[in-house]
Amino acid sequence: MNDRSGYDVCEASFSVDGRTILGPISLTLAKKQIYALVGQNGSGKSTLLKLLARQQPASEGTIAFDGVSLKEWKTRPFACRVAYLPQQPGTGGALTVRELVEVGRYPWHGPLGRMGAADRAAVEEAIELADVATLRDRLVETLSGGERQRAWIAMMLAQQSEVLLLDEPTDSLDLLHEVELMRLIRRLVDARNLGVVLVLHDVNVAARYCDEIIALRAGTLLTRGTPQELMQPEALESIYDVPMGILTHPQSGTPIAYVR
């Protein structure tokens, strides 16, 4: 694999009014992988994701994507490569689900370009993948929290980027749609070589679907490793400050953490 592909974070930090919220932190993220960012509230997970998404510039240090510093990326070409779903994506204005998903094609056609056949195909595919076909003519703001989340995910998929950055995407989803979303992400990564970074609250979901877990604590990198490496009582206790134990899933054999 080309080592310039993916993210290269070097001594990046983010501070507001002199108070450092994140970093300095260094790490590399490859494509074709699912990374889970875990940690306590305020550990800097969402901030790191926002830096990766170019939502905020790093105060110090550099972040490069595909070998080019984020500062040098142009906005639209970057959006063709990287899609970001904020934690609270908003009510969706006055758009219907289909119109919202069409907005996801903006980086490809820009402010003036017309919707071409490729755009329409991408929109239809995204609607199918995110399971919002039955909602397509509803107003986004009239949907329930979980339905709305899926509409935004459809918009993100229509963007057809190489990397997906999602901030707690399973937060408002019911169990069925949580499982379906994680399976969909797994499928996309395996079939299309996408790279995915997720902020997740539930370490069990992270362990089950992700290739690697990255744990943050007080704005710095605590540890990173495969689910097998991190799903150990001591490692989890250092992340969450709560005594934890590990069970084994009776069928799949994946580790399951519980609070002791």
Add this chain to the structure above:
Amino acid sequence: MISQTGHSSSSRCYLTLLVLAALAAAMLSLSDLARMAPAGQWGRAVFHPNLADIHQIIVYQTWLPRIAIALVCGAGLALAGAAMQQLLRNPLAEPMTLGTAGGAQLAVLAAAIWIPAWTAFGREWIALAGGAAATALVFALAWKQRLAPVSSVLAGMIVSLLCGSLATALTILGSEYLSGFFLWGAGSLTQNGWGVFIGLAPRLAVAALLLFATLRAIETLDIGDEAARSVGLSLRRTRLIALAITVAIASEITAAVGVIGFVGLAAPALARLGGARRLRDRFLWAPLVGAVLLWLTDEIAKRVAYSPDALPAGAITALIGAPVLLWLIPRMRFAFAPAALQPGRIERSTHPWRRIALIAALCVAAIALSLLVGRGASGWHVSSLSELGGLWPWRFPRIAAALGVGILLALSGCVLQRVTGNPMAGPDILGISTGAAAFVVAGYVLFGTAGRFVQIVWALLGAVSAIAAMLWLGRRNAYAPERMLLAGVAIGALFAGAVATFMATSLGSQLYALLDWLVGSLYNVSQTQALSTVAIAIAALLGTPFLLRWLDILPLGVPAAASIGVSISQTRLALMLFTAFTAAAATVIVGPLGFVGLMAPHMARLSGLRRASEQIAGGAMIGATTLILADWVGRNVIFPYQLPAGIVCAIVGAPYLLAVLWGRPVPFAILPVRFRRASAVARRVC
């Protein structure tokens, strides 16, 4: 009294400033006196004027009473402001921001026209009734938000705007009865003798004494309602009595000299800065500061104007007071926002273009009405097509200009609402139009008459600087809609003060042409101007397709828009420039016309036209229809006189804004859950 804090160097510094300001005012006054009479006669002129000496009479009958009235009014307004701020626990409160002064003025004008006999009993009682009614209206509107500072003052400023517009309309309507009221209405301190002072001063003294008697009771408000109740005070009654006294003080002063805004806001704020933390300190120091402030302001106003009476003090106090208001707004604690500013759900039409066609039909009907129907010497008259040829040169330019300006303002407001995410934004209500107008007048005063193109450049500069000021002021509160509205109204007041000052500094006669323009009339629009306006409006309309995608994406929120590759700052800049340009082009033709830029896109949105393309198409036609009808109403309602379209728009628009902001949100908007919960909590706390 200030002894507790008197040791700090900063309050000594403020005290020095106050003394210096008083000295400056005194020096300016004395320099006037020196021109009127030789120093040897001063004592005589002031105490025992020789009635045979014209100089001594001028000193005794105009110079001295003007100073006296400035001191008394300044002190009274400051005292009323300090008391209102304490009673409502609202540092933005004062007679003007709560609508009291505007209501008092309107009542006196209306009485002078319709029931002149009543004024024989004294204007004071009529002013009191008007002031009390307007204040009560403001309270009723802001009651749901528990009289939260920003809500109350926003309601008060809009009520003041409404009263001001109605007062202007009455002045035009009754111009033969009201010539003497012209300067009065604008807050002029010019005096011809001691009559006004002798009427006012004792009443104010009594009111002030009564207010001081309630001092201890209202001081306990500082410790909170519940603690005060436990001390055994009947809060409601005490507050109400004290409030009635302050309304009386404000109304008395308005009856005597007209509306003088912002002194009651600035003086207590300055006293507080100077270390008057306790109410009793403020009750002592605020009147002193207010008296000196108004005296100095009036002395300055006398000098910058081309004649000593040309610039009313009431016009120039806004230049001092509006910045104080702008400084205070971001420092207010969180307030409940009016329901209309919450993201409510509004239906979206399933057949938007049918509705747009309906609106287009209304627009055509308005054009036909305005072209064919009018009042003449023999009453209402519908012109036949053959008569139309003769009327065409009179009616067509106005209708065409109204059409173009309506479209431009609606476009400006529509883009502004979508960029700021504030459904109540508008180039008018956010001070952009007034900013444009102020720069046009400044250009006129500094460089003389200019061509249309130069005027548009000036207007554009003004609009851009108003937007820049608003964005800079709003950054602290993340552009909270309600604060932005209030900041916009304050910027509008600031620019209006600047316009009045510019007008008064240059030779009056040259600027009379601008007067019609400033009230938003279409009387003098030429055929060429009208056609060029329509051409600009069409050009702007043709430009909108390039903006539509941005306008649909930006309401999704900044993170979402940024994540799909919209460069937020560049896009906002481009859209704000579009807003500024359209507002500027409209302002150059019709002056700082109020409310159309707010109403048209808002009505389109409430009609279910919610995508950018629909809102723009529908809003543009609603704007054109509104302005054509406003011009038609203004042409006919008080025939043979004419009412400027701008006044008609304000008289319709201000109640519309009040109704949307504080009225019942049904049927179009459903209260969001979060707000319902907040108000339920508020009720329980009450």
